[in-house]
């Protein structure tokens with residue numbers, strides 16, 4: 001089976017004086033159903049890598065395949081379509097629309113899938129239930145706690161039933177208790193079959209993840225798997 | 239190597255299925271509306287700019303249309319069969335006058351329904367009393383009028399009565415509406431006299447304004463016989479009024495000059511007062527065009543306000559743009575969102591402005607006792623104009639939002 005993510009020799013250089021090699025020849029495979037943590041010091045290239053996995057940014061060189069598609073061969077329109085159906089994002093800052101109910105924040109995540117408003121709302125309700133917010137459907141962001149807001153954002157990313165869920169420091173703006181609840185949710189989703197790649201600064205969080213990629217200066221310095229990991233993926237990174 | 243081949247095979251097959259979905263019009267509207275709702279005050283203020291321009295234009299056109307409608311209605315009521323005959327320019331010099339027997343001659347023309355005349359009483363002026371300085375004439379003209387005048391010009395009395403055959407023999411006077419106002423006279427019960435040409439004349443009536451013979455409004459009318467007897471009137475008419483059926487007006491008009499003055503027909507001027515009324519409404523069109531242009535300038539300024547609002551909105555909402563791109567919005571999706579928002583903003587201003595303009599027109603028309611008229615094309619035009627203004631104002635901000643790279647937009651927060 002093809003991996004959901006396949007990078008080989010991927011580099012990303014930001015122009016400037018001097019140019020920054022944010023990613024430097026990264027190769028990596030992530031199999032369907034895996035949960036991968038990305039850890040590394042600030043400025044090591046974690047967000048850059050996640051953006052390339054999520055097709056928000058393009059590599060300057062190397063091969064990027066996501067969900068079987070060769071990203072370099074796709075137009076901007078096609079990449080948008082790929083994101084709308086196959087990739088879900090969770091950001092540190094939530095990015096919820098203020099004054100809009102949790103239900104509609106999640107439903108609007110499906111705006112570009114072509115589903116009707118009724119179906120979008122039905123799916124949003126389902127997904128909110130799945131993240132444990134069935135009783136907060138009509139609350140607006142300012143009426144929710146930070147942890148609840150991030151769970152709404154996770155629901156928004158999940159509602160499209162993506163092949164790949166990408167989270168860039170989802171607990172970065174949360175206190176440790178709410179952060180733990182969000183991480184627990186991600187573990188549950190992983191257990192139910194969702195493929196997740198999550199960036200974290202928190203070593204305790206990272207230790208609990210089945211697979212950890214350590215990034216340093218734009219390279220993968222270590223690719224560790226926990227003993228109990230159930231999915232031994234072939235062709236991992238060096 | 240083998241794995242790479244399969245994956246390429248898969249991608250080629252799959253790539254053909256990767257097409258972004260079209261956004262439904264209802265969704266475009268919903269997104270545009272919720273975009274405006276986050277900053278309601280700002281939206282209202284910039285829509286207000288558009289509303290002022292549209293309201294100005296709708297009011298100008300509405301008032302002009304109502305006034306036109308009023309003139310049309312007046313013409314329907316008054317008819318357009320009246321012709322006015324007056325001495326034109328005399329090529330021989332001297333004071334132009336119509337021949338004394340003009341009325342009789344005109345009456346002999348076929349299909350003439352009514353004829354009457356007024357004649358200027360020269361050197362006679364009218365005063366409230368004999369003590370007033372002789373130079374203060376108030377610019378009121380004194381005319382001898384025959385008894386058929388009022389019916390011929392479709393005039394009506396506001397108070398008192400019109401001159402009949404008996405009154406025409408006596409020093410009795412009927413005042414035009416403006417003349418009565420200038421002299422400060424409203425009583426017509428015979429208790430008020432005016433000092434006219436060295437004699438006391440009793441005020442017996444005051445006329446309503448006469449739209450087809452507005453010269454009567456500023457005049458003072460006495461009987462033909464008494465004018466000859468007391469005021470030294472020479473009996474020559476200044477203006478002859480002739481009434482015929484509307485279909486006969488052209489024929490009669492051709493015959494009038496030669497009938498009135500067979501030896502010098504070119505010295506006779508014939509005019510149709512209803513044309514003058516219609517022309518007056520047409521003169522207003524120049525003013526209307528000017529005011530419309532001012533309204534257009536206001537609309538332009540409103541459009542610049544909308545563009546400004548949209549540019550700020552795009553800058554403030556970079557992270558929203560980034561999020562939407564991450565959720566799968568294409569560049570055209572983003573462009574359409576902001577364009578829709580701009581058009582909606584201007585459109586709301588347009589609807590508000592059209593309503594406001596309609597109300598102002600209705601109030602204005604009511605205050606003048608005019609018929610309210612607001613053509614549908616005005617409202618359609620207003621709607622069309624706001625859509626165009628909104629679209630133009632939104633083009634640049636929307637393109638700018640669409641051009642933002644997703645990662646840059648996301649990291650702006």
Ligand SMILES: Nc1ncnc2c1ncn2[C@@H]1O[C@H](COP(=O)(O)OP(=O)(O)OP(=O)(O)O)[C@@H](O)[C@H]1O
Nearest residue numbers: 014015016020022041042043044045046047048049
């Ligand atoms: N748009 C950009 N232009 C220029 N340089 C950039 C840009 N984005 C990132 N960089 C540089 O690329 C390197 C990697 O950045 P990246 O955001 O991927 O780091 P990160 O590992 O996510 O760090 P953090 O943990 O602080 O979020 C950094 O040195 C950064 O300065």
Ligand SMILES: [Mg+2]
Nearest residue numbers: 046047048168
């Ligand atoms: Mg980062």
